[in-house]
Amino acid sequence: MLYLNDEHIRELGWDWSRLADLIEEAVRTMDAGGSAAPLKGYLRFPGTPNRIIATPAYLGGSTELAGIKWIAGFPGNPQRGLPRARNLIALNDPSTGEPLAVLRSDRLNGLRAAAVSGAMLRWYAELRPASGGGFTVGIIGWGPIGRLHLDMAAALLGPRLERVLLHDVRGIAEDSIPPELLGRVEATTDWRELYRQSDVTATCTVAPSRYIDEPPPQGALLLHVSLRDYEPHSVAGLRTFVDDWSQVCREDTDIERLHAAGLLAEPDALTLADAVCRDALAPLAGETIFFNPMGLGIFDLALAGDFYRRALAEGLGVGLD
Structure with a gap:
């Protein structure tokens, strides 16, 4: 299993036209019936505005991955010198269920949001x-x-x-x-x-x-x-x-x-x-x-899958047993 973080994402770099193309391709796959995206689940903590959102999804087409985005939103974090949102994406092989990668990257959340807007x-x-x-x-x-x-x-x-x-x-x-x-x-x-x-x-x-x-x-x-x-x-x-x-x-x-x-x-x-x-x-x-745009899990899979495959090709990331 491959582990990627923000430094790996920055090293791989991105092109906005490519990211917007990936979003459009995901939309076409979804429109053709090649995806699944259950409603997001919200984990809330009593007495606080804090929450963690689970976004499971499957995207076929050229992506052909399943996975889940697990993103925490803690409004008080900036006062602690921490990011408000903390993002993790797990990728699975949809034919076997095998875990393929974990991407611990807050940057990916922002890239997905801006790519959908793009x-x-x-x-x-x-x-x-x-x-x-x-x-x-x-x-x-x-x-x-x-x-x-x-x-x-x-x-x-x-x-x-x-x-x-x-x-x-x-x-x-x-x-x-x-x-x-x-x-x-x-x-x-x-x-x-x-x-x-x-x-x-x-x-x-x-x-x-x-x-x-x-x-x-x-x-x-x-x-x-x-x-x-x-x-x-x-x-x-x-x-x-x-x-x-x-x-x-x-x-x-x-x-x-x-x-x-x-x-x-x-x-x-x-x-x-x-x-x-x-x-x-x-x-x-x-x-x-x-x-x-609420932000669909298939969009996170499209971008995360692309970075995952590029990282494999370029030998980036940390291998985990």
Whole structure:
């Protein structure tokens, strides 16, 4: 069995186009019936906000792996100098059940989140011809997930990324911004300033309560990574996409609140598979898109499996008996 950690992942490196391709391939495999993804299980600790989430899955196609993601979210960790989220993925051979690898990598969780956003961003970017001008991307929440979203957007949009607006309640340190993007990045003191000017807004927060209380600009793409930022009335009636309705309409997400308020039903929501497999975004040019990815286990398997196989090929990692 192979053991990989964050250092191994960094040494292997990644390409955002490849990661987005892996997400799209996983979506096509899922859409063709080649996957299984039971509902996530939540282990909660009485009297605390701490939790550990279990995400079992099987993904066929070129991945052909089973496994489970076991990710801990402990909000008090940053005050202890520790990461808020701690991530572990175990991979199994689906034909024998044999454990193949353990990946102890917080970075993989962020890569998966940004790669899923990247898959949607690429389809959205195609709606606007290159002659239509560049993009302003706004990122609310400047933690590890927000920073990876900036890296992803810069890689996938290239010169079409004209301007970046950042907001975090803790402020934005200049030395945290990639040097090659400094001329295009501005920090804002109010999320509204960012929100009203952005063609693409990624919410990557751990906000304790909803705070976005106004409709987005017409035609914007909302990459709602953190799932609990919008008051229902601010996003009611938007073209809403999810990765999987049964996974995301639970656990007090904004999708569940919209559904409970009678503002969104499952037949009204489109899926990432509709975008990837049926070009569902093409007729929606000029409309505002509200994308809510719960984060499916098949996406974690797609990326973890790719890093696992690359590590085998390059002789990286630690072998365990």
